Amino acid sequence: MNAPLHPDSVSLDRLKVGKTARVAAVDWAALDEGEACRLRHFGFDEGVTVEPLHLGPFGRDPIAIRVGRMTVAIRRRHAGAIQVQPIR
């Protein structure tokens, strides 16, 4: 993931609940094989629109995220491997 990142891109775990963003890059190397596979299954891919919807009650972990039409829950650590570009 050496693609140049847009200056205002942030990692997904820092995106506020209710803010939409586009996935800019995923650091697949930071995830183990199974986790990377599952994220792909959920449709995390460059260009996809995502929106954090809910945070876990303890330590704000995991995070429920809307990906396309699906809602998935992933841990903060996984979200940290996904760089997003906030929309507006």
Place this chain on the structure above:
Amino acid sequence: MNPLPLVAVAGSPNAGKSALFNALTGARQKVGNYPGVTVERHSGRLTLADGRPVELVDLPGAYSLEPASPDEAVTRDVLLGKQKGERTPDALVIVLDASNLDNHLRFALQLIELGLPTIVALNMVDLAKRDGLELDPKALERALGVPVIETVAVRRRGIPGLQAAVDDMLSAPFCAVHEHVKSDLIHLQRRAREIATAAVVSETPVRRWTHRLDAVLLHPLFGPIILALIMFVMFQAVFAWSEAPKAWIEDGVAWLSNAVSPMLPAGLLRSMVVDGAIAGVGAVITFLPQILILFFFILLLEGTGYMVRAAFLMDRLMHGVGLSGRAFIPLLSSFACAVPGIMATRTIDDPKDRLTTILVAPLMTCSARLPVYTLIIAAFIPNRQLVWGVGLQGVVMFGLYIVGITGALLAAYVLRRGVLKGRGGGFMMELPKYQWPPFKDVVIGLLTRCQIFLKRAGTIILGTTIILWALASIPQAGPGQKQSQVSIAGHIANGIEAVVRPIGFNHDISLALLPAMAAREVSVSAIATVYSIDSPDEKAGATRLQDQLQHRWSLATALAFLAWFVFAPQCISTIAVTRRETNGWKWPLFMVSYLFVLAYVFAGLTYWTAVALGL
């Protein structure tokens, strides 16, 4: 004779695949296992218009043919004809969630590439409409090149159309000319998105129901409170709702033994049938209502989609002890029975996470403990209302569950820092839309559980009860002797008693512990059998078991007995399934030993504390 045509039902998790399968096959289902793996195989029959039967198999849900779990590996292997013990399917029904096409079409495209005759069931079109999404099935049909049928499986809508399509598909001559071209996932995903976008007729953004519900149910403060309330109501209901049906069954058993007694000559045979079989099995089946109520709640929580939310809420806490929120579902199923609970751990991808979950699953209070808990609580805890609707007995029961849960979390914590050290795996789950599960599916689930329980009562429980009766009745006691002392079982129990006397267990309990290894609930029937043999003069069913216990046990002993059953690994099936799931004897032996040590220590602490407090 040719084997029946085999039609596989495939689809992503949460596409409503099982509901569709139920709608197509009705209650005529077979649940088995794929050989060598612990993935359940659900199959059923569908009759075509001309009366030809077709075998339908419900494949485990998968997101793609690249497996990320053992379940998904089975799905791939069956579809590629590589699964041991399964024929290659003759045709395929792909189930898609209409409101999640951009994701589900990826798997559908992969499946269509396999080249089998295929039909797509565009399912849950009603939910898509509710969310303001209008789709064009014809456009989808053109893009995919296979028939697309709109269905609402949970309401049984679109099912005749789907059956007709299956009929057409199997009647048409088919020649497989496709070569298997494997497109890569990213490419498929992009194509899936294009097709999904093209199939949308109109989309009105509406505030989704699921989103509104989640705002409350996943709220950082209200979410956990609601979860705790749901669990509490569930356990109160297990007690309160079961009272009446339990009394009917008890009356029925008493009536049966009174009716049977005069028909048999007095002596060993009558004793075996009345004191052994009827008293023993009768004592156990009175707990059927409670077990069904518990399963009813679990099926409902699973069917509505709430169970995954519970996992979401609990994940961080579970993570703290080295488990993942995924473990919450197997552990919650273990409240019904540890065997399906342990089997459900296969959805946990990380091997150490999974092993830890297996090892602590028996600490979740399974329904087989309910007979033991209920009996002791009913006999020793006064039936008082604390506040309106909340009884003391229910609170004690809830407390026992809490002790089990706490024990499990502590055990997991220790295991993850000792023998199973390592970084925890992740937590990645889809949160499906909320929906009301069809009543019929819940009934099918309950009937299956009911059958399994009665089969157990009829085989293992009846068998051990009769063996125990024999051991407890031979040799016959002379005048002035107590039968439970002179019999073979009495002598064995004397040996056990020497070990368990320090923790407050008496001779009756020692006698019950051995057969209870087969299944926990047998301890109830064992005690019932012993008492009924000891008092041959009493009319059967005249003295209730709990009244007898009140005379014979001290409160401290009763509490120690409860504490024992929170921890003791008294269930052959659990040990067997652990052996199968961990491929060897090492972990089941480890599990049995650590649980027995915990049971002994905890029962001891309870007894000594209770005695010190003068109870």
